[in-house]
Amino acid sequence: MTDDDSSHENATDPDAFETATRPDDEQSGPTPIRTDGSGSDDSTGTSDGRGDDLDEESKQDQLDEVREDAEGEYLTTDHGVRVTDTDNSLKASERGPTIMDDFHFREKMTQFDHESIPERVVHARGTGAHGYFQPYEDPDLGEYDDISEITKASFLQDPGQKTPVFTRFSTVVGSRGSADTVRDVRGFATKFYTEDGNWDLVGNNIPVFFIQDAMEFPDLVHAIKPEPDDAVPQAASAHDTFWDFASLKPEITHMLMWLLSGRALPRAYWMMQGFGVHTFRFVNDEGESRFVKFHWTPKLGTNQLVWDETQKIAGKNPDFNREGLYDIIDDGYEPEWELGVQIVEEDDADQFDFDLLDPTKIIPETEVPVRPIGKMVLNERPDNFFAEVEQVAFHPGNVVPGIDFTNDPLLQGRLFSYQDTQLNRFNSANWDEIPINRPITERHNNQRAGFMRQEINEGKATYKPNSIDGDDPQEATEEEGGYEHYAERIDGKKIRNRSESFQEHFDQARLFWNSMTEPEKRHIVEAAHFELNKVDRMEIRERVVYDLFNNVDHEFANRVAKGIGVEPPESPGDELSEHDEEDPSLSMENRTEESIETRKIAILLDDGFEDEHVKRLQSALDDAGARTKIISKVVGEKSGTDGDSVDADQNHVTATSVVFDAIVVPGGSDSVDALAQQGEPKQFIEEAFKHHKPIAALGDGTELFEAVDLPDIELAADGELVSDAGVVTCRNDDLDEFITAFVDAVAAHRHWDRDPETVPA
Ligand code: HDD
Secondary structure (H helix, E strand, O other): OOOOHHHHOOOOOHHHHHOOOEOOEOOOOOOOOOOOOOOOOOOOOOOOOOOOOOOOOHHHHHHHOOOOOOOOOOOEOOOOOEOOOOOOOOEOOOOOOEOOOOHHHHHHHHHHHOOOOOOOOOOOOEEEEEEEEEEOOOOOOOOOOOHHHOOOOHHHOOOOOOEEEEEEEEEOOOOOOOOOOOOOOEEEEEEEEEEOEEEEEEEEOOOOOOOOOHHHHHHHHHHHOOOOOOOOOOOOOOOHHHHHHHHOOHHHHHHHHHHHOHHHOEOOHHHOOEEOOOOEEEEOOOOOEEEEEEEEEEOOEOOEOOHHHHHHHHHHOOOHHHHHHHHHHHOOOOOEEEEEEEEEEHHHHHHOOOOOOOOOOOOOOOOOOOEEEEEEEEEEOOOOHHHHHHOOOOOOOOOOOOEEOOOOHHHHHHHHHHHHHHHHHHOOHHHHHOOOOOOOOOOOOOOOOOOOOOOOOOOOOOOOOOOOOOOOOOOOOOOOOOOOOOOOOOOOOOOOOOOHHHOOOOHHHHHHHHHOOHHHHHHHHHHHHHHHHOOOOHHHHHHHHHHHHHHOOHHHHHHHHHHOOOOOOOOOOOOOOOOOOOOHHHOHHHHEOOOOOOOEEEEEOOOOEOHHHHHHHHHHHHHOOOEEEEEOOOOEEEEEOOOOEEEEOEOOOOOOHHHOOEEEEOOOHHHHHHHHOOHHHHHHHHHHHHOOOOEEEEOOHHHHHHOOOOOOOOOOOOOOEEEEOOEEEEOOOOHHHHHHHHHHHHHOOOOOOOOOOOOOO
């Protein structure tokens, strides 16, 4: 509660803003915050200007003012002079030297020489899209009736209002040109262009972090980036310096468990969760604060790739996740996430056996449920990658009234680092004027100079107080939308150390391990084998097993040790707490969804396929929102047994099983015979099987499955449909039954109940 409660009394009353006036001058008060970017002198603006005229398109309308379309236009210099020839430099005689008069050459070359900016020191590789956020009509807030009871953030109040957003997804470690499918954390950063200014939720797809204090961030990043002497390896944690650092930092253990799991190999950006990671504060207009954790939950489930597959995709299509996002938006699908919050009363903060300010800890959902409060939809790709995705600049310090910080020492350090890093990237404090970073709300202050200043501020006085310009721009009161920091009481001595409450490091790592299914545990163990076998120094491998993993789970430590040449520890670690708690929300297997929307399905065929099979499959899968591609030896027209034809979209030179979610082989003896003569279709099937993907065959297509190695799988005999561990085969004419079984298998995403160990693909 702030000292002056009365200062909050009008904050939820929209009319309060309409009548908000400067304290000393009833008549000439500042125009209330506007949202249409059209200037403060528009007295026809609706009501208080705080939302009535803000909608999904507001940011796009603003960007339209700077969009440029060259269609049908003349080529000009940067200064607007039309150009007659852009291929030949101006020379003194036909074979003579280029001369200084050639302003077009100099300009073209200078622009080119300067067209790269420093890549982000972390999260360099990414992609982004526009969309909107919309609060839910009736969020399930548990004991609270209304969201205004917990936060005054105005963009969260009205279910009728859509707030424009721009979201950038990224990997962390790799350079700008590195592959998308590496084992890494994914960044999940959203800029909300709210009526109260920009809020940046700069999170990750993993809810905890490696370290507890921002002071350690440069060390962490130096350790995980390519090693300094040879700049190897690119975009990978599997090397000595990272594991050396990790082995000496027990607080990293919880994060390692997530990093070694399928979470670090998301199938798609729209199939991963997002987390604000830190505990933040919600503040209501009574000035009351509650702790909050932010969660993004994807509508299509949280799904992963498998390791062998990711490595192959990195070669076949290094842009897999980037391109995938734009492909589905182009296809008309609008990826969606639910925003949820975990809310903890200030008085309850001490009830947990960990510190809410420790970013290596989650609040288990078994203890505090996630309350859904709204949704985000991404529906528009950028027009220009550089202008939008590269130049978007996030900053956790960008908050709006109703959202505040806590003393999490990692968050506190971030509040400095992001502003600083943007100065390095843009070489100017005016990076906030770049169109993608500008708020929709108006900006008025006395910062009016610096490199690349865009705005032209009128007036003489660039200081406060001033009498020359009527002391404008004015400070706002809290009721007028001014940001008031939560008045947290702080008592204590200045001290450089780590709180006692931050000292327990293994309980939640164990909770994570306990909550995994056996296939998920196997994934973690195999990932640890890969990572640690890449570490040359044996003492580092030993420290990871003995000092970290053996304090999580003894059996886990043993399984890892056996695969990396380390003597398995005889007894559990000294710091192991043998709790057997689980949290089902941690397992990705509990987070798949029924829908097959956006899944990519390959139909393998050749001339002589069963027309009916292909027609029915294409229309059923299309109706369910999946995307099908026909793959054949040669692209172009393929004819069916009944005289119909289809066009093969891709051949085996460019198509590979790893970029598909599922595979189906229709019947038709000529088609199946042709496929059986080729190596690639068989490799397609075996590889998809090895990666636990749904595969299906109809009629004669089943014979192709018989010709490959699918260990312990039952295939359909005459007149049957068999669905065994995601392998669906059918030898009867009931196409409906087959399609239902196949769609179910695709919805399950991956089938872990197979043993593909012996399959060589
Ligand atoms: Fe950070 C970028 C997420 C800790 C310093 N961070 C960056 C991005 C994301 C995160 C998603 C990319 C934003 C974009 O797409 O442009 N960072 C996190 C999360 C953290 C975290 C979830 C822990 C909870 N970061 C963190 C710390 C520091 C930084 C402790 C330094 C004290 N992060 C940066 C940075 C970056 C950045 C160096 C690089 C590019 C940028 O900021 O804009 O300032």
